[in-house]
Each structure stands twice: as C-alpha cells, then as structure tokens.
Amino acid sequence: xxxxxxxxxxxxxxxxxxxxxxxxxxxxxxxxxxxxxxxxxxxxxxxxxxxxxxxxxxxxxxxxxxxxxxxxxxxxxxxxxxxxxxxxxxxxxxxxxxxxxxxxxxxxxxxxxxxxxxxxxxxxxxxxxxxxxxxxxxxxxxxxxxxxxxxxxxxxxxxxxxxxxxxxxxxxxxxxxxxxxxxxxxxxxxxxxxxxxxxxxxxxxxxxxxxxxxxxxxxxxxxxxxxxxxxxxxxxxxxxxxxxxxxxxxxxxxxxxxxxxxxxxxxxxxxxxxxxxxxxxxxxxxxxxxxxx
Numbered sequence: 001x002x003x004x005x006x007x008x009x010x011x012x013x014x015x016x017x018x019x020x021x022x023x024x025x026x027x028x029x030x031x032x033x034x035x036x037x038x039x040x041x042x043x044x045x046x047x048x049x050x051x052x053x054x055x056x057x058x059x060x061x062x063x064x065x066x067x068x069x070x071x072x073x074x075x076x077x078x079x080x081x082x083x084x085x086x087x088x089x090x091x092x093x094x095x096x097x098x099x100x101x102x103x104x105x106x107x108x109x110x111x112x113x114x115x116x117x118x119x120x121x122x123x124x125x126x127x128x129x130x131x132x133x134x135x136x137x138x139x140x141x142x143x144x145x146x147x148x149x150x151x152x153x154x155x156x157x158x159x160x161x162x163x164x165x166x167x168x169x170x171x172x173x174x175x176x177x178x179x180x181x182x183x184x185x186x187x188x189x190x191x192x193x194x195x196x197x198x199x200x201x202x203x204x205x206x207x208x209x210x211x212x213x214x215x216x217x218x219x220x221x222x223x224x225x226x227x228x229x230x231x232x233x234x235x236x237x238x239x240x241x242x243x244x245x246x247x248x249x250x251x252x253x254x255x256x257x258x259x260x261x262x263x264x265x266x267x268x269x270x271x272x273x274x275x276x277x278x279x280x281x282x283x284x285x286x287x288x289x290x291x292x293x
Contacts, residue, residue, distance in 0.1 A: 022249035023166060023257075024154055027078045027224035032066075035225045039065045039191070056194040058084075058091060058216040065094075065193030068225060072097075073187050073237035075227020076245050078152035078163075081111075082219040083120060085145035088113030090198030090209030093218045095151055097188040100232060103130035105183035107160055109151050111144065112201045113216075120144050121270070124162050126172045128181035133279070136170055137271040138264060150222065157184055157240070158251040168253060168261045171290055178285040187230040187237075194218045258291070265292075 031051040038045050044057040044064035056064050079095050091113035098106040106127035114120055119139045126134050142149070152163040160183075162170040174182040194216065198209040226245070228237035239246050253261065265272075273279065274287035287293050 022247075022254055024076050024152065024163070024250075025226070025244055027076070027150070027152070027222065027226070029080075029222045029224060032220075032223055035070075035223050036066045036068055036190075036192075039067045039193070041065075053219065053221040056093075056192070056218050056220070058194045058196060059214040060211040063193060063195035065191060065195070067192075068190040070225075070227075070229040071099075071187035071189050071232055072225070072227030073184075073230045073234060074156050074239055074245065075225065075243075076152065076154050077190050077227060078150050078222060078224045079192065079220055080148040080150050080222035081144070082146075082148045083111055083144040084113060084194070084216045084218050087116045087210055087213050088120075088145075088216060089115045089202040089207040090196055091216050092193075092195055092197045092201050094191070094193045094195070096192075097153060097155070097190050098127075099183075099186035099188045101186060105129070105186045105188060106132065107153055107155065107162075107183070107188070109153075109162065114202060115207055122164070122169070124170050126160060126183075128183055131181070134172075134273050134284075135271065136269065136273065138169060138268040139270060140164065141268060148219070148221065154245060154250065155183070156245050156250060159253075161253065167264065168257050169264045171253060171261065173286065173289045175286040175289050178289070180284075180286045185235045187232055187234055190225065192220065 032054050033051050041062045041064035044062060046055040081095065083093055084091055093111040096106060096108040098104060104127060108125040110123040112121040112123060121137050122140055123135055123137045125132050150165050154161040158174050160172040161168050176182050196209050199205045228239045230237050272292060274284060274292040283293065
C-alpha cells in the first residue's frame, strides 16, 4: 500500500473508528506452470523468461486460452495483463472464474477491443445459478496496451470485489437475504482467453476484426492464486476465519475504498445494469446494497 493511501487511512481512522483499511494482501507472482495449463490451441501460446511471462496469439484461424489446474471456493486471484495494442476491434481478452454446471456461477473481466485511438472498454459481469445480465462497462483511466496492469478478484462469503491495480471498480455483495443468489457452493476454475467476438464486442458488432492486423497479441504475467482449493463436488470450503480474505475487515470495503469506487462510477462508467430501466423497470434488489444507484 502506498504511503499516500496509508495517510488517507490514518485520517479516516481518526475520524471514524469503524473505518478499517483493508487492501488485499500483496499477490505472490509465480510462473505460469505453477498454477495454470493451456486449454486450447497450444501453439498460439508463447512463453518468455522461463515461463514467468506468456503471450496469447489470435489469428483468423483460432484464438487460445488457459485455465487453472485447481478449482476454488473463495480467495484472491490476480493477473498482470497488457492488452492487444493498435486496432483490436472485434477481439475480447477475458479473465474470469467459472463453475462447470449448467446453472453455473461466473465472475467476469472482459476487455473489449477498439479501433485505433478509441478507448478500451472493460466489461464486468456476475453470473449466479446460470443467470447473468448484470453487465457494467467502464472506460479505464489509462491505456491498457502500454504497460502491464494488475486485474484482481476478491471473493468471499460476503462480497465479490473487482480491482484494477489497487482501485475497486465494482462490488457485488451477498444479498441472499434479498432473494438474490450468490456464488458460495460451486467451485470455480480461473480462465483466461483471447478470442474473436466481432459479432458483438466493438460497437455492438458494427466494427469487424481486421485480420490484416493479425496476429493480435495479449501478454500476461503474475499468475497469482490464493484460494481455497476444492474438488468439483465440494459444496462448501471451510475457511471462515482461517484465511486473510475471510477476516472481518474483508466483509466490506473500507471508507477509502468506497471513495475510490465512487470516483470510478462517477468518472468512467458508461453502462450499469442497475440504472437500465428498459431492461429492469424495477430496481434489482442487490443494487441498493451495492450502492450502485
């Protein structure tokens, strides 16, 4: 945590004793092969620096991807990614968690490609019991093709938090008491992929992939996983109070994090299902708890 953020934390703590600064622990960066294996089109994955960095290549024949060796119930998962540069219209770079059943749970980062000079769009979504339709889209406050940035998911029994570097960009609280399903009993694998989605990804499918620019290349490193590994048949993972991400301070964002999330929502949000009255004439019940209105 940077010294400036610590200063903010100390000030907030002096004003409100309930404010607890609780950034996720610093991730442990490891080589690709420690936690992941290729999923498809193995020849489209390139390895560098002894496997500490990889590239995914997309051409007109195929994309590619990789997945975690284990399945997890709760934890902290992160990846450094450098997005496809230049004209990436039609491409999607994805980092997500997903269970295997038909009524699956899923936690998504999807980066939607662009025409040169246009900003990347980051789309997030949460599926529970096979139902999604909870899309949010933001512009990033930096060019994600110029350097690596860390994208992280914190998932416990109380909340799911999406982070870009140290900034929370979305929270999805456990609202089972409001009748909203929450992912808590289906282990998930972590997936990463680069693929062609020019039927919808860029301007709703109006911008098609320019294959003369291929191969499209996204770079990855970090490969951090700190989760409760479980078999695909497990219905729970007994971690309560035993892992850092199960401690009380990670049941909610602290005051400084809520302020940063508010900044993202006000400055960079371009779509939020919570405010889409065409799709949802009645406010989805979790949106008020997530402070997403």
